Amino acid sequence: MWTSVFVSGIVLGSFYTLISLGFALIFGATHTFNLAHGELLVLAGYVAYWLWKAFGLSLLFTFPAAVVVALLLCFVLQRLFSLLSEPRELNSIVVSFGIAILLQNGMLFCFSGDYRLIRVPVLNQGFHLHQIYLSYGQVALLALSLLVIALLYLLMRHTYVGKALRATIQDREAASLAGINVSGMGVVAFGIGAVLIGLAGPLYGCIHYLYPTAGPQATLLAITITIFAGIGRLRGLILGGWVLGLAESATVFLWGASWRELVSTIILLTVLALRPHGILGRDER
Amino acid sequence: MPFLRLEVLSKKFGDFWALREIDFSINEGEIVGLVGPNGAGKTTLFNLITGRYRPSRGKVLFRDQEITYCKPHEIRKLGISRTFQSCRPFAKMTTLENVIAGRVFSGKFRLFPQRIDIDTAEELLELVGIAHKAQTPAGDLTLSEQRRLDLARALATQPRLLLLDEVAAGFSPVAVKQAVELVRRVQQKGVTLLIIDHFLTLSLRVSDRLFALDHGEKVAEGTPQEVMRNREVIRAYLGMRHEEP
Amino acid sequence: MRGTKTTKRRHQELRLADSILLLGFVFLLLLPVLARDSDYVLQVFTHAVLLATLALAWNILGVSGSISLGHAAFFGVGAYGSALLSLNFGFSPWLTVPLGGLVATVVATLMGLICLRLRGAYFALATLAFVEIPKVITDNWDGLTKGSLGLVGLPGFTALRLGRYSVDFGASPAAVYYLVLCSALLLASLVALIFRSNLGLALQAIREEEVAAEAVGVQVQRYRLLSLLVSGFFTGVVGGCYAHLIRYIEPGLVYGIHFSAVPMIFAICGGRFTILGPALAALILYPVDQFIFHPLLPAGHQFLYGAVIIVAVLFMPSGFWGHLRKGQFALLKTRSVE
Ligand SMILES: Nc1ncnc2c1ncn2[C@@H]1O[C@H](COP(=O)(O)OP(=O)(O)OP(=O)(O)O)[C@@H](O)[C@H]1O
Ligand SMILES: [Mg+2]
Numbered sequence: 001m002w003t004s005v006f007v008s009g010i011v012l013g014s015f016y017t018l019i020s021l022g023f024a025l026i027f028g029a030t031h032t033f034n035l036a037h038g039e040l041l042v043l044a045g046y047v048a049y050w051l052w053k054a055f056g057l058s059l060l061f062t063f064p065a066a067v068v069v070a071l072l073l074c075f076v077l078q079r080l081f082s083l084l085s086e087p088r089e090l091n092s093i094v095v096s097f098g099i100a101i102l103l104q105n106g107m108l109f110c111f112s113g114d115y116r117l118i119r120v121p122v123l124n125q126g127f128h129l130h131q132i133y134l135s136y137g138q139v140a141l142l143a144l145s146l147l148v149i150a151l152l153y154l155l156m157r158h159t160y161v162g163k164a165l166r167a168t169i170q171d172r173e174a175a176s177l178a179g180i181n182v183s184g185m186g187v188v189a190f191g192i193g194a195v196l197i198g199l200a201g202p203l204y205g206c207i208h209y210l211y212p213t214a215g216p217q218a219t220l221l222a223i224t225i226t227i228f229a230g231i232g233r234l235r236g237l238i239l240g241g242w243v244l245g246l247a248e249s250a251t252v253f254l255w256g257a258s259w260r261e262l263v264s265t266i267i268l269l270t271v272l273a274l275r276p277h278g279i280l281g282r283d284e285r
Numbered sequence: 286m287p288f289l290r291l292e293v294l295s296k297k298f299g300d301f302w303a304l305r306e307i308d309f310s311i312n313e314g315e316i317v318g319l320v321g322p323n324g325a326g327k328t329t330l331f332n333l334i335t336g337r338y339r340p341s342r343g344k345v346l347f348r349d350q351e352i353t354y355c356k357p358h359e360i361r362k363l364g365i366s367r368t369f370q371s372c373r374p375f376a377k378m379t380t381l382e383n384v385i386a387g388r389v390f391s392g393k394f395r396l397f398p399q400r401i402d403i404d405t406a407e408e409l410l411e412l413v414g415i416a417h418k419a420q421t422p423a424g425d426l427t428l429s430e431q432r433r434l435d436l437a438r439a440l441a442t443q444p445r446l447l448l449l450d451e452v453a454a455g456f457s458p459v460a461v462k463q464a465v466e467l468v469r470r471v472q473q474k475g476v477t478l479l480i481i482d483h484f485l486t487l488s489l490r491v492s493d494r495l496f497a498l499d500h501g502e503k504v505a506e507g508t509p510q511e512v513m514r515n516r517e518v519i520r521a522y523l524g525m526r527h528e529e530p
Numbered sequence: 531m532r533g534t535k536t537t538k539r540r541h542q543e544l545r546l547a548d549s550i551l552l553l554g555f556v557f558l559l560l561l562p563v564l565a566r567d568s569d570y571v572l573q574v575f576t577h578a579v580l581l582a583t584l585a586l587a588w589n590i591l592g593v594s595g596s597i598s599l600g601h602a603a604f605f606g607v608g609a610y611g612s613a614l615l616s617l618n619f620g621f622s623p624w625l626t627v628p629l630g631g632l633v634a635t636v637v638a639t640l641m642g643l644i645c646l647r648l649r650g651a652y653f654a655l656a657t658l659a660f661v662e663i664p665k666v667i668t669d670n671w672d673g674l675t676k677g678s679l680g681l682v683g684l685p686g687f688t689a690l691r692l693g694r695y696s697v698d699f700g701a702s703p704a705a706v707y708y709l710v711l712c713s714a715l716l717l718a719s720l721v722a723l724i725f726r727s728n729l730g731l732a733l734q735a736i737r738e739e740e741v742a743a744e745a746v747g748v749q750v751q752r753y754r755l756l757s758l759l760v761s762g763f764f765t766g767v768v769g770g771c772y773a774h775l776i777r778y779i780e781p782g783l784v785y786g787i788h789f790s791a792v793p794m795i796f797a798i799c800g801g802r803f804t805i806l807g808p809a810l811a812a813l814i815l816y817p818v819d820q821f822i823f824h825p826l827l828p829a830g831h832q833f834l835y836g837a838v839i840i841v842a843v844l845f846m847p848s849g850f851w852g853h854l855r856k857g858q859f860a861l862l863k864t865r866s867v868e
Contacts, residue, residue, distance in 0.1 A: 033651060033655070080840065080844065083844045084843075084844070085844075085847065087650055087651070089650060089651035090597060090650045090651045090654060091843050092651075093597070093599075093651055093654050093655070094597065094654075094794070094798065094839060094843050095839070095840050095843050095844065097599070097791065097794075097839065098795075098835070098836040098837070098838075098839035098840040098843070099836060099840065100836070101791065101832065101833065101835050101836030101839070102833050102836035102837060102840075103836075104832075104836075105829075105830035105831070105832050105833035105836065106830060106833065108829045108830045109827065109829050109830030112829065113829070213787075216787055220658070220659060220662075223655055223658075223659070224659075227655070258666070258669060258670050259666060259670065261662055261665075261666050262662055262663065262666045264659070264662075265659040265660070265662040265663060265666075268655070268656070268659045269644055269645075269656060269659060269660065272645075272648055272652060272655070272656050273644060273647065335745060337741070337744070337745075356749075357744045357745060357747075358744065358747045358748065358749050361745065361746065361747040362747065366745070366746075367745055369741070369742065369745075373739045373741060373742040374738075374739065374742070375734065375735050375738035375739055375742065375743075376738050376739070377734070377737075377738055377803060378731075378734055378735070378738060382731065382734075385731065386731050386732075386735050386743075386746055386748075387746045389728045389731065390728070390732065390746055390747035390748050391746075391747050394728070395728060396727050396728060396729070397726070397727050397728060398728060398731070438742075438746060439745075439746075441746075442746055442747065
């Protein structure tokens with residue numbers, strides 16, 4: 001029994017990492033918190049749902065549209081964030097909170113408050129592997145999450161933009177001394193973040209019900225994993241996702257699904273109490 | 286009996302010694318200048334005395350009482366006050382409120398500022414010469430006015446020992462002259478002063494003694510004349526001048 | 531003198547602000563007469579005044595510079611505390627509402643222990659997450675709280691008798707309105723006292739420059755905790771009032787992000803550094819939302835709140851009332867320097 005708790009925890013955790021990547025990247029490069037992250041994700045999910053439902057588009061073809069929508073919105077967000085005054089971290093929270101409210105109401109207007117799910121029947125079938133039941137959905141989720149993470153890793157390691165972005169995330173001052181355009185890298189981070197959100201959104205719509213106020217829960221996950229990881233650690237993000245996924249599936253197994261929401265809160269508050277800048281990250285200053 | 290005594294006081298940031306084994310004392314009623322080039326550790330020394338940082342080693346004794354690990358407000362209660370190199374006014378509050386804030390948290394807690402607090406605050410603004418700005422938000426003052434305000438706020442706490450961090454930096458010659466007079470008047474009220482003065486504009490004129498720091502270590506101590514003749518001090522300052530373009 | 535022209539404009543602005551205030555106050559006093567024919571209008575304004583009280587309570591913490599995104603925790607605990615006490619023990623709401631406030635204060639202590647070590651953005655995020663704790667516990671403690679079903683049939687405020695006079699809150703919406711208005715005015719006076727006291731001075735000093743505040747002898751953490759407790763208490767009281775006015779609560783409603791967001795939005799739009807700004811913003815924005823945007827856009831009318839907070843943070847950080855009333859903070863207008 002515990003093995004299947006473990007397996008579903010890892011699957012869930014990998015997916016959590018996937019949905020946190022955009023948030024973490026934007027935070028790392030620009031030191032702003034995007035509290036509308038969850039709303040963007042849910043909106044990307046809605047876009048996919050709408051294309052799938054209204055035009056019968058295969059799920060695969062909905063990704064580009066979701067990415068485009070996320071890119072547009074992140075561009076707007078980036079413009080707004082560039083207007084922030086000090087203290088930028090705190091003001092970014094308040095502004096993006098406002099954007100989250102805008103998006104929630106926009107989604108309520110466009111898609112109503114009903115619960116929606118992108119149903120892909122094949123994902124619910126499954127197979128046994130050494131007595132552990134795995135659904136195709138779980139396999140696909142794990143594979144896609146790891147694939148996107150791996151692609152991001154390659155991008156960050158082996159391209160000029162990725163290296164510059166990494167340098168910016170690790171030390172903005174040093175990066176700017178080395179001739180990197182730090183504010184330009186901020187825009188790039190929003191762009192890549194948007195792509196990641198656009199990729200994660202449709203997947204989110206396959207395994208979670210979509211409704212206009214689903215966003216904050218996802219935002220909280222992203223905050224928890226990002227702060228757990230500290231600045232600039234892809235490994236930390238994966239570890240954070242897994243810790244959260246395992247803790248959640250163990251909690252659900254032991255005490256029931258209704259306690260699940262408390263898990264990320266407790267992890268976040270613990271990490272913040274221990275170290276306000278993330279447990280794998282360095283202290284600032 | 287020394288008024289303030291530092292014993293092998295040291296402070297490490299990461300693996301960088303900002304201050305190393307400082308032994309030093311001040312007598313009651315003195316004006317002592319603390320000099321040294323940028324990054325010598327002067328401000329850090331203030332932060333250790335006022336309890337903002339905890340020392341890595343050593344002791345701080347004030348009137349024979351150990352205050353090494355006391356909290357800032359406890360140290361403030363014992364009678365040590367400071368100004369800040371970067372002023373740190375309460376920007377959205379008026380100048381007068383800034384000074385009142387300096388006064389009302391020193392003694393017994395009262396719910397409202399008393400008439401006497403306000404009067405004293407106004408007198409202090411008069412003393413430092415910015416009484417006409419009493420109702421201006423402190424953030425709108427010029428830098429030199431902010432320095433005066435910072436001084437008034439520190440004086441409002443009725444200190445026995447006042448630590449001044451670069452009060453006269455950027456002052457015009459006239460303003461420096463006023464500052465000299467001001468410091469003398471403060472001293473006459475029975476306040477002991479320790480003055481950080483990078484460019485020696487103030488301390489050469491008012492100090493009884495100078496204490497020179499470089500790279501976190503004591504390089505000289507004595508009368509202003511002695512210290513200024515000290516080769517290491519000259520080297521530290523000349524070295525600094527060479528680095529400047 | 532160079533200053534005269536600006537001084538003159540300042541005075542005009544202040545006079546404008548004072549007139550707005552006076553007109554608004556008279557309007558609020560006369561509202562039950564003006565809106566004799568419409569229970570709906572009165573109901574909207576009752577809720578607006580309640581939200582104004584909420585924003586005032588939020589700002590007791592807000593003035594110290596901390597932005598909380600977790601006040602729904604106090605609101606919900608206050609509502610549940612008061613509702614359960616009145617349902618299980620049959621106490622009158624007049625007693626249970628303050629008790630609910632005390633329960634909220636206990637929760638505020640817990641929040642203080644966990645979150646007050648943090649500053650700025652991290653404090654805000656921690657409070658945002660903190661709400662889940664009372665919410666999930668309420669949701670799961672079926673035996674006591676009936677879980678997600680919520681509590682129905684809460685008693686309303688009972689009639690008050692003063693000698694020969696008696697006010698029946700059950701029968702008269704106007705009486706309820708005046709009750710809420712009175713508590714808002716009481717809290718506003720208390721906030722004004724706090725702002726002008728040494729406590730307010732300390733909180734403002736902490737907000738402006740924590741290091742300097744510490745250096746002049748302010749015990750920073752103690753004052754921050756105190757402001758959080760007072761803020762939590764009054765938020766809990768408002769939560770209790772809400773429960774007995776609506777007479778139905780459920781976890782998703784009273785712990786919802788709405789009751790964290792709305793006081794923050796009103797406080798920042800109105801002016802975090804002013805006494806009345808938060809309340810005024812509530813009194814303007816909520817009716818605008820209900821009378822103008824709700825009929826136009828039944829689904830999604832609350833986008834207004836998102837829009838105003840973005841505009842406020844980016845373009846008017848001191849809020850509209852703060853903008854109109856620069857210098858309201860001056861503790862003492864005596865001996866002005868002319
Ligand atoms: N909080 C801190 N963390 C890390 N290093 C610090 C910290 N505060 C000071 N330092 C370092 O300690 C050294 C001494 O700093 P300090 O501010 O005491 O110098 P100073 O003598 O006041 O110089 P200045 O004339 O520039 O004010 C500097 O190298 C500074 O970088
Ligand atoms: Mg210094």
